[in-house]
Amino acid sequence: MKNYEMTVGLEVHAELSTKTKIFCSCPTEFGAPPNSQICPICMGLPGTLPVLNRRAVEFAIKAGLATNCKIAHRAGIDRKNYFYPDLPKGYQISQYARPICYDGYIEFDGESGRERVELERIHIEEDAGKLIHDGTERTLVDFNRCGRPLIEIVSRPQIYSSESARAYLKKLRTLLLAVGVSDCKMNEGSLRCDVNISVRRAGEEKLGERTEIKNLNSFAFVAKAIENEFSRQCEMLERGERIVRQTLRFNASSGKCEVMRSKESATDYRYFPEPDLADILIDDADIERIRDGIPMLPDQRRERYIKDLALADADAAILSSDLALSDYFDRAASVTEHKRTVANMLISEGLRLSGGEDFFCQIAPEKFGMLCDMFGEDRINSSSAKKLLARMWSDPELDPEATAESESLWQINDRDRLLGLALSAIEQNPKAVEDYRRGKSFALKSIIGKAMGASGGRANPKILEEIILEKIK
Amino acid sequence: MSDILKRSISEHATALAKKEYSSVDLTGVFLERIERENSEINAYITVARESALASARESDERRACGEARGALDGIPYAAKDNIAVRGLRLSCASRMLENYVSPYDASVISSLRDAGAVLLGKTNLDEFAMGTGTESSHFGRAKNPLDTDRVSGGSSGGSAAAVAADLCSFALGSDTGGSVRQPAAFCGIIGLRPTYSALSRMGLVGFAPSLDTIGIISRTVGDCATVFRATAKRDPLDSTSAHFPTESLNGALPADIRGKRIALIREVMELDISEGQRIAHSRAADALRELGAEVIEVSVPSLRASYATYYAISSAEASSNLARFDGVRYGMRADDTESLEEMYVKSRSLGFGDEVKRRMMFGALILSGDYKKDIYENALRTRARINAELAEAFSVADLLMLPTSSGYAYRAGEFKDGLFDAHAKDDLLCTLSSLSGLPSISLPCSTVRKLPLGIQLIGRAFEEKTLFDVAAHLQCALN
Numbered sequence: 001m002k003n004y005e006m007t008v009g010l011e012v013h014a015e016l017s018t019k020t021k022i023f024c025s026c027p028t029e030f031g032a033p034p035n036s037q038i039c040p041i042c043m044g045l046p047g048t049l050p051v052l053n054r055r056a057v058e059f060a061i062k063a064g065l066a067t068n069c070k071i072a073h074r075a076g077i078d079r080k081n082y083f084y085p086d087l088p089k090g091y092q093i094s095q096y097a098r099p100i101c102y103d104g105y106i107e108f109d110g111e112s113g114r115e116r117v118e119l120e121r122i123h124i125e126e127d128a129g130k131l132i133h134d135g136t137e138r139t140l141v142d143f144n145r146c147g148r149p150l151i152e153i154v155s156r157p158q159i160y161s162s163e164s165a166r167a168y169l170k171k172l173r174t175l176l177l178a179v180g181v182s183d184c185k186m187n188e189g190s191l192r193c194d195v196n197i198s199v200r201r202a203g204e205e206k207l208g209e210r211t212e213i214k215n216l217n218s219f220a221f222v223a224k225a226i227e228n229e230f231s232r233q234c235e236m237l238e239r240g241e242r243i244v245r246q247t248l249r250f251n252a253s254s255g256k257c258e259v260m261r262s263k264e265s266a267t268d269y270r271y272f273p274e275p276d277l278a279d280i281l282i283d284d285a286d287i288e289r290i291r292d293g294i295p296m297l298p299d300q301r302r303e304r305y306i307k308d309l310a311l312a313d314a315d316a317a318i319l320s321s322d323l324a325l326s327d328y329f330d331r332a333a334s335v336t337e338h339k340r341t342v343a344n345m346l347i348s349e350g351l352r353l354s355g356g357e358d359f360f361c362q363i364a365p366e367k368f369g370m371l372c373d374m375f376g377e378d379r380i381n382s383s384s385a386k387k388l389l390a391r392m393w394s395d396p397e398l399d400p401e402a403t404a405e406s407e408s409l410w411q412i413n414d415r416d417r418l419l420g421l422a423l424s425a426i427e428q429n430p431k432a433v434e435d436y437r438r439g440k441s442f443a444l445k446s447i448i449g450k451a452m453g454a455s456g457g458r459a460n461p462k463i464l465e466e467i468i469l470e471k472i473k
Numbered sequence: 474m475s476d477i478l479k480r481s482i483s484e485h486a487t488a489l490a491k492k493e494y495s496s497v498d499l500t501g502v503f504l505e506r507i508e509r510e511n512s513e514i515n516a517y518i519t520v521a522r523e524s525a526l527a528s529a530r531e532s533d534e535r536r537a538c539g540e541a542r543g544a545l546d547g548i549p550y551a552a553k554d555n556i557a558v559r560g561l562r563l564s565c566a567s568r569m570l571e572n573y574v575s576p577y578d579a580s581v582i583s584s585l586r587d588a589g590a591v592l593l594g595k596t597n598l599d600e601f602a603m604g605t606g607t608e609s610s611h612f613g614r615a616k617n618p619l620d621t622d623r624v625s626g627g628s629s630g631g632s633a634a635a636v637a638a639d640l641c642s643f644a645l646g647s648d649t650g651g652s653v654r655q656p657a658a659f660c661g662i663i664g665l666r667p668t669y670s671a672l673s674r675m676g677l678v679g680f681a682p683s684l685d686t687i688g689i690i691s692r693t694v695g696d697c698a699t700v701f702r703a704t705a706k707r708d709p710l711d712s713t714s715a716h717f718p719t720e721s722l723n724g725a726l727p728a729d730i731r732g733k734r735i736a737l738i739r740e741v742m743e744l745d746i747s748e749g750q751r752i753a754h755s756r757a758a759d760a761l762r763e764l765g766a767e768v769i770e771v772s773v774p775s776l777r778a779s780y781a782t783y784y785a786i787s788s789a790e791a792s793s794n795l796a797r798f799d800g801v802r803y804g805m806r807a808d809d810t811e812s813l814e815e816m817y818v819k820s821r822s823l824g825f826g827d828e829v830k831r832r833m834m835f836g837a838l839i840l841s842g843d844y845k846k847d848i849y850e851n852a853l854r855t856r857a858r859i860n861a862e863l864a865e866a867f868s869v870a871d872l873l874m875l876p877t878s879s880g881y882a883y884r885a886g887e888f889k890d891g892l893f894d895a896h897a898k899d900d901l902l903c904t905l906s907s908l909s910g911l912p913s914i915s916l917p918c919s920t921v922r923k924l925p926l927g928i929q930l931i932g933r934a935f936e937e938k939t940l941f942d943v944a945a946h947l948q949c950a951l952n
């Protein structure tokens with residue numbers, strides 16, 4: 001496999017979070033009872049006509065601006081014709097030759113450091129319904145999803161590892177979340193990914209024949225499917241076999257890709273301009289108005305953290321990669337001078353407590369800032385700060401000051417009290433003192449630990465260490 | 474009382490206002506006549522007796538309270554059965570939709586409902602509006618009331634027959650490539666294909682959306698204008714609909730047409746047209762000159778390409794538009810099928826007739842592979858060229874005039890086994906305005922052996938008023 005390299009291009013479908021569908025006014029919430037969000041228009045009943053939801057166009061433009069795309073002044077709408085029971089009109093309204101956004105790029109931290117992958121296009125289209133196999137011989141169709149607005153983001157084949165594919169997707173997801181056009185929930189299908197992958201001998205110029213893996217719905221599956229398909233193609237080439245163009249489906253339980261259809265049976269979608277809809281006209285004023293509504297994007301945030309707040313590059317990268325985290329940080333940091341403390345607490349403790357894909361914290365950011373103030377001002381030490389944070393996490397109503405008071409978490413900074421603690425620890429641990437004096441410097445830790453324990457974890461560790469060192473020298 | 478059935482809308486309106494008779498009376502008389510005559514003419518597929526009488530009663534009640542809504546309040550009409558009416562069958566004269574009931578109203582139906590008009594029922598047509606003689610209807614052919622051995626035209630043959638046989642006061646049809654104008658000509662009445670976008674298509678079962686328009690079939694030009702005024706409006710449910718400047722319809726009808734420049738098309742004169750139609754055409758030209766109009770000649774060099782262009786574009790769009798009839802959600806579904814594929818194939822094979830299949834197959838073919846570039850895209854280019862030539866013609870002319878068809882109504886079955894070539898000549902005359910979206914009106918011009926011949930006027934977009942003015946004068950002069 002070392003002699004081969006993969007080339008990957010991704011097609012990502014993101015469901016736009018407009019309130020209504022793309023061509024009618026049915027609602028789009030996830031999880032409604034089957035066929036409760038349908039009307040004659042999205043069901044394609046005889047005589048009905050689509051009317052384009054301008055919001056969907058606006059959202060697509062936002063996505064385009066967030067990914068450095070050019071925006072078309074005149075975009076076309078086309079019909080993609082094929083038969084399937086989840087497609088009530090027998091065609092999908094999509095964009096073929098003239099998409100809304102084109103020629104963009106995304107930068108991200110991939111396997112080989114900072115990478116840039118170009119986007120061929122972003123276009124809008126309608127989603128299809130969903131087939132439900134209920135275990136009997138019949139198949140049911142739920143049309144709720146039918147007509148929900150999607151954007152399809154098509155990258156150029158410029159990704160060369162499964163790790164970079166994953167990083168690209170993560171970055172794309174963060175960008176879409178940043179501009180607020182999709183909730184990007186892979187488990188609910190509002191973000192789905194198709195992978196195009198080809199393999200060639202290292203150093204070879206020409207790309208190999210590609211296969212397409214359809215409808216992957218988690219980052220892990222994307223990486224797994226790519227790895228799996230890469231080795232399959234490598235093995236075939238190694239055996240001297242020819243790769244044939246195929247459409248594959250990833251089987252999550254076996255971890256393998258299965259063939260859906262081969263090129264011989266490839267459908268001709270008979271695209272042609274949708275006669276029921278006019279071209280989409282977008283002028284510069286529209287684009288500027290939409291651009292003005294775009295909040296600060298991850299890369300800009302990261303730069304700001306480094307430049308303005310003097311955060312470490314690694315910390316800035318972590319904070320900016322998760323918008324919820326970044327927003328939370330910005331709000332908490334705005335009420336305290338101890339901004340790096342906020343960053344450290346969030347990264348070391350907050351992320352662990354939050355768990356999950358996106359950061360989530362119910363503590364008011366102002367209280368979080370207050371907590372960081374208490375630590376930054378040496379009023380509580382780090383172990384108390386952690387303890388307090390954990391308490392507040394499970395009970396967001398708690399006030400940090402009052403809790404520190406009621407649970408006696410205030411740091412002991414008084415030199416006399418610390419001296420007392422130090423002396424009794426020294427007295428009670430003669431062996432450790434002896435060891436230290438013999439040059440075993442680690443023994444100091446154990447003496448400090450005893451004194452700290454006796455303080456109920458509240459002693460100022462810096463001063464305590466100073467005093468102990470002074471006494472046992 | 475049956476003589477009142479021949480009255481125009483304005484005559485009915487006056488009589489209703491004077492309480493000479495009520496809308497229930499009028500509706501009842503029409504329903505009676507339908508009951509008597511329809512089994513022979515076969516103009517209606519569905520008669521909505523109860524809902525018609527209910528609407529008529531409501532109209533009479535409004536009038537009794539002094540709340541009558543205008544010229545159309547209480548006037549009975551019919552709608553082609555490819556226009557959706559809530560609660561009524563919407564068959565498109567196809568086995569595919571034999572028992573399909575629409576859950577909503579087309580926008581034009583809502584407009585007419587708002588105006589108080591009374592819907593009598595749904596009229597016969599060629600299956601999915603594809604044809605020229607209403608012979609491909611799953612419900613049997615609609616006959617020409619003037620000679621029942623002959624066709625009433627198509628595809629709005631049921632609507633034209635209903636108006637001509639006094640089975641309604643006016644009717645809605647649809648016109649993709651002449652489907653309102655040609656049957657109107659064959660039945661000796663008025664047929665308007667409005668400017669594309671003037672009447673909402675919401676609720677019209679699409680055949681070829683870039684060409685489809687809802688049209689009006691009526692006894693007089695005045696009736697046509699009245700119905701047009703009530704239905705022409707921008708509809709937010711149809712993205713291709715446009716605001717129609719209805720104020721342009723104000724003023725007396727017909728206005729003076731002296732000085733209007735009316736152009737004959739040189740290439741039309743070179744076509745193989747029946748002697749009778751040729752004479753009718755020159756009679757109309759003479760009449761226009763007498764009315765003070767200036768008759769000139771223009772050239773539309775691509776005229777001969779218009780039929781092939783129309784056929785390619787309409788078939789391509791139809792292949793896509795009719796894909797929704799797959800047996801999954803409604804309509805015809807074949808029994809005892811083993812696979813999804815088989816269900817599709819069998820349901821569509823059984824549900825559609827030959828003409829529809831022929832056009833869908835041709836349409837799907839020319840959107841596929843290399844044919845797309847060679848045929849479909851070529852047709853789009855030709856369409857643009859024809860439009861440019863027409864724009865050129867309208868730089869010197871106010872209206873174009875040409876025959877509606879090459880001859881009078883043909884005998885039923887005459888073209889049964891013929892492929893599309895048989896109708897090419899007729900469609901050629903109608904497709905100019907279809908491809909360009911320009912409004913056109915057909916009016917009876919003369920008769921040969923008691924069979925009418927129609928003349929067609931094409932106007933500038935949104936200038937229906939000019940069409941009405943000239944057509945009204947011409948109708949007067951020719952009778």
